[in-house]
Amino acid sequence: MSNSLVDFWEYLLLPVYAGIVIGLGYFLAPKENKRLFTSALSLRVVGAVFFAGIYLFYYGGGDTLAYYHTAVPFVNMFLNDFQSGLRLYLDSYSIENYTSFNNSTGYPLGYIYSDSQTFTVSKILVPLLFLSFKSYLLCSVLLSGITFIGSWKLFLLFKAILSDQRIASIAALFIPSVLFWGSGISKDTITYTSAAYFVYSFYFIIIKRKFQLRKIFFSVLALYIIISIKPYIFLVLLPGILLWLLSAPVSRLKNTFLRRITLPLVGILSGGVFFFLFNQFSDFFGSYAADQILEKALVTQEDLKRDYYGGNSFDIGTVNPTFLGVLSKVPIATFYGLFGPTIFQVRNIVMLFSAAENTVLAFLTLRLLIKVSFRKIIKQIADHPIFLFCIIFSLTFAFSIGFTTPNFGALVRFKIPLMPFFTFFLLGMYKAKNAEKGLGT
Numbered sequence: 001m002s003n004s005l006v007d008f009w010e011y012l013l014l015p016v017y018a019g020i021v022i023g024l025g026y027f028l029a030p031k032e033n034k035r036l037f038t039s040a041l042s043l044r045v046v047g048a049v050f051f052a053g054i055y056l057f058y059y060g061g062g063d064t065l066a067y068y069h070t071a072v073p074f075v076n077m078f079l080n081d082f083q084s085g086l087r088l089y090l091d092s093y094s095i096e097n098y099t100s101f102n103n104s105t106g107y108p109l110g111y112i113y114s115d116s117q118t119f120t121v122s123k124i125l126v127p128l129l130f131l132s133f134k135s136y137l138l139c140s141v142l143l144s145g146i147t148f149i150g151s152w153k154l155f156l157l158f159k160a161i162l163s164d165q166r167i168a169s170i171a172a173l174f175i176p177s178v179l180f181w182g183s184g185i186s187k188d189t190i191t192y193t194s195a196a197y198f199v200y201s202f203y204f205i206i207i208k209r210k211f212q213l214r215k216i217f218f219s220v221l222a223l224y225i226i227i228s229i230k231p232y233i234f235l236v237l238l239p240g241i242l243l244w245l246l247s248a249p250v251s252r253l254k255n256t257f258l259r260r261i262t263l264p265l266v267g268i269l270s271g272g273v274f275f276f277l278f279n280q281f282s283d284f285f286g287s288y289a290a291d292q293i294l295e296k297a298l299v300t301q302e303d304l305k306r307d308y309y310g311g312n313s314f315d316i317g318t319v320n321p322t323f324l325g326v327l328s329k330v331p332i333a334t335f336y337g338l339f340g341p342t343i344f345q346v347r348n349i350v351m352l353f354s355a356a357e358n359t360v361l362a363f364l365t366l367r368l369l370i371k372v373s374f375r376k377i378i379k380q381i382a383d384h385p386i387f388l389f390c391i392i393f394s395l396t397f398a399f400s401i402g403f404t405t406p407n408f409g410a411l412v413r414f415k416i417p418l419m420p421f422f423t424f425f426l427l428g429m430y431k432a433k434n435a436e437k438g439l440g441t
Helices: 008-028 031-058 063-080 082-090 116-131 136-162 165-173 176-181 187-207 213-229 231-251 256-280 282-288 293-303 323-327 330-339 349-371 374-383 385-404 408-414 418-434
Strands: none
Touching (some): 008 031, 031 176, 063 082, 116 136, 116 187, 116 213, 136 165, 165 418, 176 349, 176 408, 187 385, 231 256, 330 349, 374 385, 385 418
């Protein structure tokens, strides 16, 4: 295979870089989990290589390459004039800054550079491109190794809560779509690992009150990255986080009746706090502000239906831009957010793998609803705040992307943050059904 973006020397160095990443992982892995850590990291690296290959040789382009093409001129600028390179790297887009580049450095792509969210991705790539000799393929391998940290931390969180390494590893480390779409150079890889780390640190810092400066620093950094690239992920995380925070003390009440009647009040309080914070800091979220978010959702939905996306889309019907109009689309949008594309909507080989995974997920969900009574599910959710967070986050996230993203190519990438949490919820419910004890908060 050949491609103008990949030279022969990159193929020669690919196993070397993969070996270095995996070898460092083995060296840094905890002694009790070296084999699991190394195996999961190896799959992550393989996922990154496949991701790069798909966009290089199958799609022949995409946002992933646009981020790369925007980052390379900054690397060249650093090499030509370090001071100018540093100034441009730390500053935001302007005509003056753009004209600082020249033919020898190359020019960043204007639509990436001028958008702070997409430019953040390119800025993250710059130091990795130094280490990879400006190679897209080798940079992908390095990014996959660094972002694996989020998945591993999520594994540690799930394991700490459920005391079940098998369930924790399946949910956090071995979901195929996450291994593929969450490994390469993309917004989704970076925001997914940031969200995973943020939830992990929230649990140990806030819920368990294990204050560590390192965790606090990286959790703030993770939150900053999420808001800088995809603010809506934070907006979707927030309701579940608030419920988890406020319901954790309630779940420790010994009186079952008191615990059950208090939880709805916690839900109302959490909702009130969320809407208060959302309105107070609305301007901070730009196009995701309270008075713009619905309009943005409708515009995005219409855009992703257009012909240049290859017709690989679904239609939830005409949306009336009112509260009741949006509410009427909750069931179908959430369904597609969780289980789309279905096996009957496959248009290409890439979607076939996603559809197969969604079929398994739908089967597990249906089986849970049949085998476990609704009352028992509610009981487990009420008694264990982690389940409450997982289901609130998963359903809210599924609706948000199902409502705004009627294009399967984008949908399968956008949904990866919810996949570990929804899978953990399902498997955790199955475990709780068989042994309704020993679960933490």
